[in-house]
Amino acid sequence: MTSMYNRIAGQSVERLAALSDGIFAVAMTLLVLDLRVPAMDSIHSEHDLWRALVALSPRLVPYVMSFLTLGIFWVGQQTQLNHLTRSDRSLSWIHILFLFWVSITPFTTTLLAEFIAYRLALVVYWLNIALLGWTLYLSWICATSLGLVKPDLQGEHAIAIKRRIVVAQSLYALGALLCVFNTYWSIGFIVAIQLFYAVAPRIVSRERS
Numbered sequence: 524m525t526s527m528y529n530r531i532a533g534q535s536v537e538r539l540a541a542l543s544d545g546i547f548a549v550a551m552t553l554l555v556l557d558l559r560v561p562a563m564d565s566i567h568s569e570h571d572l573w574r575a576l577v578a579l580s581p582r583l584v585p586y587v588m589s590f591l592t593l594g595i596f597w598v599g600q601q602t603q604l605n606h607l608t609r610s611d612r613s614l615s616w617i618h619i620l621f622l623f624w625v626s627i628t629p630f631t632t633t634l635l636a637e638f639i640a641y642r643l644a645l646v647v648y649w650l651n652i653a654l655l656g657w658t659l660y661l662s663w664i665c666a667t668s669l670g671l672v673k674p675d676l677q678g679e680h681a682i683a684i685k686r687r688i689v690v691a692q693s694l695y696a697l698g699a700l701l702c703v704f705n706t707y708w709s710i711g712f713i714v715a716i717q718l719f720y721a722v723a724p725r726i727v728s729r730e731r732s
Contacts, residue, residue, distance in 0.1 A: 536607050539618055543604075546622045547597045553629040554589050557582055557636055560586060582636040585648075590634040590718040595627065595691075596655050602684065603663055606676050609630050621658040624651060642702045645709050649699035652713075656692040658689065691720065
């Protein structure tokens with residue numbers, strides 16, 4: 524009876540996409556709550572306001588970084604879901620695990636913002652990104668091995684999806700290693716990776732057209 528249930532459970536790609544959209548939306552919204560407007564009683568001039576805004580930069584940078592991170596992973600997950608004929612119980616739970624890592628991103632972002640100069644905070648943040656990436660990789664391996672991918676998807680495209688995740692995660696790992704020297708180097712490198720993945724494909728496509 525249980526085996527029969529497992530065969531029919533979690534097959535809706537549309538419901539999985541809807542759940543994902545909701546959790547991504549909440550997580551991306553929660554990120555901004557860590558940015559607090561300067562207290563009015565401490566601002567008495569334009570100069571005071573400017574200094575207060577500059578003091579927000581250690582929180583603003585992790586916010587931008589995490590917003591880009593979630594945007595990139597949302598696109599990555601939607602790319603996979605768009606190429607599935609259906610889901611199944613195992614694949615649905617892998618994506619739910621992926622969404623768990625999405626949901627804790629606001630926490631790791633706040634941790635990094637509070638302790639931006641500490642290597643441990645950067646490593647915890649990177650671990651969050653790594654778990655997002657490798658869970659997404661596992662979901663694609665599961666989908667292809669179970670034959671859940673649309674038959675019109677070309678083999679080179681399926682390989683490209685895996686390669687993109689592996690290359691991105693390798694670059695993120697390199698960025699994390701830079702914290703041995705300085706956490707700000709790590710953060711700058713990670714932001715550069717994110718900007719590349721978010722902006723570079725558009726630039727390349729315009730040049731080709």
